Amino acid sequence: MNTPVPEAPRRALPIAAIVIGLVFLSLMGLLLYGVSQSGRADRDALPSPLIGKPAPAFALPVLHEPQRTVTLEQLKGQPFLLNVWGSWCVECRVEHPVLTRFAETRRLRVVGYNWRDEPADALRWLEQFGNPYWLVLADVEGRAAIDWGIYGAPETFLVDAAGMIRWKHIGALTDAVIEGELLPALRAIEGPQ
Amino acid sequence: MAVAQLLPELAQVALLLALLVAILQGVLPLLGAHRGIAPLMAVARPASYLQLALVAIAFAILTRGFVVHDFSMRYVADNSNTLLPLAFRYMAVWGAHEGSLLLWVLMLTIWSAAVARFSRSLPMPVVARVLGVIGLVSACFLAFMIFTSNPFERLLPMPAEGRDLNPLLQDRGMMIHPPMLYVGYIGFVVPFAFAIAALLDGRLDVRWLRWTRPWTNVAWAFLTIGIMLGSWWAYYELGWGGWWFWDPVENASFMPWLAGAALIHSQAVTEKRGSFNSWTLLLAIAAFSLSLLGAFLVRSGVLTSVHSFAADPTRGLFILVFLGLVIGGSLLLYVLRAPRLEDGKPFAATSRETLLLLNNLLLATACAMVLLGTLYPLLADALGLGKVSVGPPYFGLMFLLLMAPLVALVPFGALTKWQRDTPRTPTAMLLPWAGLSLLLAVVAYFMAPQGALKTAAGVLGAGWVALGTLRFVWSRLRANGRFTPEMLGMVFAHLGLAVFVMGALLVEAQNMVREVAMKPGQVEDVGAYRFEFRGVQEAPGPNYMADRGTVQVLRNGSPLALLFPEKRTYAAGGQVMTDAGIHAGVLADVLVTIGEPLGDDAWAVRMHVKPFVRWIWAGALLMALGGFVAAGDRRFRRRPEASPA
Numbered sequence: 001m002n003t004p005v006p007e008a009p010r011r012a013l014p015i016a017a018i019v020i021g022l023v024f025l026s027l028m029g030l031l032l033y034g035v036s037q038s039g040r041a042d043r044d045a046l047p048s049p050l051i052g053k054p055a056p057a058f059a060l061p062v063l064h065e066p067q068r069t070v071t072l073e074q075l076k077g078q079p080f081l082l083n084v085w086g087s088w089c090v091e092c093r094v095e096h097p098v099l100t101r102f103a104e105t106r107r108l109r110v111v112g113y114n115w116r117d118e119p120a121d122a123l124r125w126l127e128q129f130g131n132p133y134w135l136v137l138a139d140v141e142g143r144a145a146i147d148w149g150i151y152g153a154p155e156t157f158l159v160d161a162a163g164m165i166r167w168k169h170i171g172a173l174t175d176a177v178i179e180g181e182l183l184p185a186l187r188a189i190e191g192p193q
Numbered sequence: 194m195a196v197a198q199l200l201p202e203l204a205q206v207a208l209l210l211a212l213l214v215a216i217l218q219g220v221l222p223l224l225g226a227h228r229g230i231a232p233l234m235a236v237a238r239p240a241s242y243l244q245l246a247l248v249a250i251a252f253a254i255l256t257r258g259f260v261v262h263d264f265s266m267r268y269v270a271d272n273s274n275t276l277l278p279l280a281f282r283y284m285a286v287w288g289a290h291e292g293s294l295l296l297w298v299l300m301l302t303i304w305s306a307a308v309a310r311f312s313r314s315l316p317m318p319v320v321a322r323v324l325g326v327i328g329l330v331s332a333c334f335l336a337f338m339i340f341t342s343n344p345f346e347r348l349l350p351m352p353a354e355g356r357d358l359n360p361l362l363q364d365r366g367m368m369i370h371p372p373m374l375y376v377g378y379i380g381f382v383v384p385f386a387f388a389i390a391a392l393l394d395g396r397l398d399v400r401w402l403r404w405t406r407p408w409t410n411v412a413w414a415f416l417t418i419g420i421m422l423g424s425w426w427a428y429y430e431l432g433w434g435g436w437w438f439w440d441p442v443e444n445a446s447f448m449p450w451l452a453g454a455a456l457i458h459s460q461a462v463t464e465k466r467g468s469f470n471s472w473t474l475l476l477a478i479a480a481f482s483l484s485l486l487g488a489f490l491v492r493s494g495v496l497t498s499v500h501s502f503a504a505d506p507t508r509g510l511f512i513l514v515f516l517g518l519v520i521g522g523s524l525l526l527y528v529l530r531a532p533r534l535e536d537g538k539p540f541a542a543t544s545r546e547t548l549l550l551l552n553n554l555l556l557a558t559a560c561a562m563v564l565l566g567t568l569y570p571l572l573a574d575a576l577g578l579g580k581v582s583v584g585p586p587y588f589g590l591m592f593l594l595l596m597a598p599l600v601a602l603v604p605f606g607a608l609t610k611w612q613r614d615t616p617r618t619p620t621a622m623l624l625p626w627a628g629l630s631l632l633l634a635v636v637a638y639f640m641a642p643q644g645a646l647k648t649a650a651g652v653l654g655a656g657w658v659a660l661g662t663l664r665f666v667w668s669r670l671r672a673n674g675r676f677t678p679e680m681l682g683m684v685f686a687h688l689g690l691a692v693f694v695m696g697a698l699l700v701e702a703q704n705m706v707r708e709v710a711m712k713p714g715q716v717e718d719v720g721a722y723r724f725e726f727r728g729v730q731e732a733p734g735p736n737y738m739a740d741r742g743t744v745q746v747l748r749n750g751s752p753l754a755l756l757f758p759e760k761r762t763y764a765a766g767g768q769v770m771t772d773a774g775i776h777a778g779v780l781a782d783v784l785v786t787i788g789e790p791l792g793d794d795a796w797a798v799r800m801h802v803k804p805f806v807r808w809i810w811a812g813a814l815l816m817a818l819g820g821f822v823a824a825g826d827r828r829f830r831r832r833p834e835a836s837p838a
Contacts, residue, residue, distance in 0.1 A: 017528040020527075021524070021528070024520060024521060024524055028513070028516075028517050030568060030571055030572060030575060031489065031516070031571075034493070034509070034571045034574075034575075035493060035509035086584060088438070088439075088582070088585045088586070089584055090441075090582045091582045092582065116586040120708075123708070124799070127708070127789075127797070128788075153581065153582055153584075154582075170573075170581065171573075171574075171578075171581060
């Protein structure tokens with residue numbers, strides 16, 4: 001080296017080097033995980049603190065009739081499934097055929113929760129792919145979603161007749177999840193009644 | 194005839210030879226530069242040319258396979274069909290994973306040969322190192338293609354008919370979108386290879402850096418055009434009326450673009466002031482690494498996207514190892530060598546350096562933000578939080594927050610002096626123009642038929658950047674009236690940014706959509722536009738059957754356009770595609786698509802009015818033009834004198 005080396009950068013470097021190294025290693029780790037998972041089916045989600053608690057109250061407009069508002073009280077009386085989606089959500093498109101097949105069994109009411117979406121886009125999405133929902137609530141601002149602890153779509157809640165959250169699934173529903181988790185949870189609700 | 198039948202095998206041999214040549218190009222010149230052995234360094238240039246010739250032969254043979262319908266080639270049978278028109282058969286070459294990889298390698302060898310040809314002004318060790326690094330990258334891609342994604346695999350017995358090209362891709366815009374994009378992605382290999390060469394050498398010579406600047410500009414300009422074409426294609430082909438979806442694949446192209454934009458600015462500082470040395474090298478590594486990461490994300494099936502290639506864990510693992518070697522190796526080299534580089538001249542808090550530093554911080558943050566959003570679904574999955582999508586709610590907001598200060602700073606950049614300036618001078622120059630753009634914004638606020646706030650924000654941002662940039666032009670004209678191509682490029686690119694901001698925010702604010710069931714003769718009003726539905730007829734296409742609607746559009750009562758939206762059913766796969774009827778206008782686009790027949794002659798008809806949507810692409814084109822113009826500056830090509838640095 002023919003140039004004098006300033007002192008300050010030399011001391012600063014190890015920190016920069018460690019940061020760069022950590023970012024690189026975590027990125028590689030994440031991508032390696034991604035590759036290892038790219039062939040496999042979904043894994044189970046973590047339990048939610050909301051399970052077994054009363055569902056948060058809400059009053060939201062109906063997507064297809066914005067002037068009509070629906071509250072949690074109105075939905076009580078029978079169990080229902082609340083499915084969070086958005087037209088911008090790629091995973092929701094993957095989930096859609098599974099959800100449609102389940103809705104067609106008419107096992108219980110499937111309520112759509114259209115989250116942070118443009119109503120026009122949401123309607124178009126339903127028109128293009130089909131509407132499996134008994135009713136779609138529109139939460140354009142995403143305010144009510146905070147109470148539900150929603151941070152991503154798709155997400156699905158099972159709410160019983162009394163308005164208690166009994167089961168929750170983060171990520172796309174699959175046939176395995178419906179068979180192995182949702183239906184047993186539903187039977188557990190209906191059993192003693 | 195017998196020879197023609199063996200062409201795919203010949204292509205195989207050509208690819209294997211190309212791999213061999215690439216390895217030689219990677220190893221010998223680097224060794225030669227390290228040890229100072231001239232004959233080894235001299236291998237670099239001929240190896241580049243030879244590699245280009247070999248890959249071009251393979252590419253020509255694959256193209257021929259499509260042209261003559263050689264369905265004994267699996268890739269051709271999977272992506273073509275005897276009914277597919279000739280023009281689309283040419284582009285079907287890069288319509289799926291294997292062929293697009295071949296195109297990628299072809300672009301890489303073209304860049305490599307171009308570097309070999311246009312590097313006479315550089316000392317031989319630098320040329321040898323740069324071409325050596327490109328050779329190693331090329332060898333990795335060739336190996337990836339040959340071992341996991343061979344486009345010349347045979348399919349026996351030969352099927353009588355092919356499966357046809359994905360109908361979404363049967364479009365003229367798609368003919369040039371991937372090549373442009375790839376030229377851009379791959380183009381970043383030049384600044385990358387240069388950065389590695391500089392790190393290997395242990396010093397950053399400003400004269401060599403000057404030589405890489407046009408390459409960065411050109412690569413970035415091509416990437417801009419590529420992204421712009423993709424956005425335009427999504428707009429008219431998907432028929433949703435949207436122009437950007439924050440899809441992982443779009444993000445994959447956007448990240449290197451942001452890093453490249455930052456690199457262009459930081460290279461300018463390094464070349465002119467000798468500052469930001471190590472930062473420039475890091476950005477060069479980042480821009481190319483992000484290109485590779487993009488390729489990985491698109492081709493590994495790790496992320497769910499509307500237009501990802503087929504998932505295959507072997508391919509994913511291969512690129513991941515490659516990615517790890519390239520990124521890890523270059524970062525390690527950077528960490529070891531960068532601290533030895535010279536520091537530039539000091540600069541004050543109010544100087545052009547500071548502004549460009551802010552530009553770089555904002556662009557780099559935006560890039561990190563896009564990376565995080567793109568990888569978050571994977572992270573959530575890895576942490577057991579389930580599969581989620583991160584969409585416009587996240588990206589839109591974050592991007593607005595980061596781009597607002599960038600837009601606010603742009604006009605100051607050109608008007609502030611290097612090293613030290615009083616903040617008062619540029620502020621005084623710009624104050625009247627800030628006032629004028631604010632006034633325009635207020636007028637726009639009250640004139641907007643809807644979305645007044647976003648409209649005003651768009652006009653404010655666009656007016657401020659455009660007027661501030663023109664203020665710079667004016668002061669140059671008054672000073673001496675001389676513009677270097679570099680300055681002109683900057684002016685074009687910044688005006689492009691203004692035009693883009695205008696388009697993006699105004700279409701967001703004033704976009705109108707109406708979807709109704711219409712019977713022939715029925716009329717529907719959307720804003721100042723009237724749509725008259727004339728009915729639907731059957732119209733056969735070359736490889737599809739279409740229902741073609743006829744819609745008369747009137748603006749303020751006078752006829753504007755007759756549109757023919759189509760709904761096509763493709764013969765080979767039975768896929769249904771919509772083809773929008775579009776009337777393009779400077780101030781607004783009118784777009785009509787037809788959906789389902791609803792019985793009784795009624796059809797679902799969707800009508801969009803998209804004000805200023807063309808400005809988005811016009812802005813992008815202006816930015817690309819800026820990149821090309823700046824690259825044309827003679828200064829970059831002047832032969833450096835033998836004076837000491």
